[in-house]
Amino acid sequence: MIRCPDCAAELDVDEDEVEEGEILSCPECEAEMEVTQTHPVHVNVIxxxxxxxxxxxxxxxxxxxxxxxxxxxxxxxxxxxxxx
Missing domain, CATH: 1.20.5 (Single alpha-helices involved in coiled-coils or other helix-helix interfaces)
Structure with a gap:
């Protein structure tokens, strides 16, 4: 389960299908984040x-x-x- 670092909302993303460098968007706070690591998945807010x-x-x-x-x-x- 991936959570938004800003608001802790759960992101509806399959952890096995994300790639490093991919940009995700939080549905709650609309923060954009970049996947920096895939196993385990880590994201940094842009x-x-x-x-x-x-x-x-x-x-x-x-x-x-x-x-x-x-x-x-x-x-x-x-x-x-x-x-x-």
């Missing part, structure tokens, strides 16, 4: 903070890429001025 941090990192990377593009365009303009 915190919302982790998901937000990953999204923010992705946005920061995209913003950095945009800055690089602008610098490249400025360099191209300088080269054209020198050729004239």
């Amino acid at each position: 915190s919302d903070d982790d998901e937000v941090e990953e999204e923010e990192e992705g946005e920061d990377d995209a913003a950095d890429d945009d800055d690089d593009d602008e610098e490249d365009l400025d360099d191209d303009d300088d080269e054209e001025d020198e050729e004239e």
Whole structure:
């Protein structure tokens, strides 16, 4: 029997059929958890903070890429001025 670490609700999951890395959802508190071990089954709650941090990192990377593009365009303009 697998129980939600947050609210202790019983999860309707066959312990023999879960795989490591599988994401489960609690029907009571809607917490998402990842299976970290299969025999015996252990789950860790995936915190919302982790998901937000990953999204923010992705946005920061995209913003950095945009800055690089602008610098490249400025360099191209300088080269054209020198050729004239």
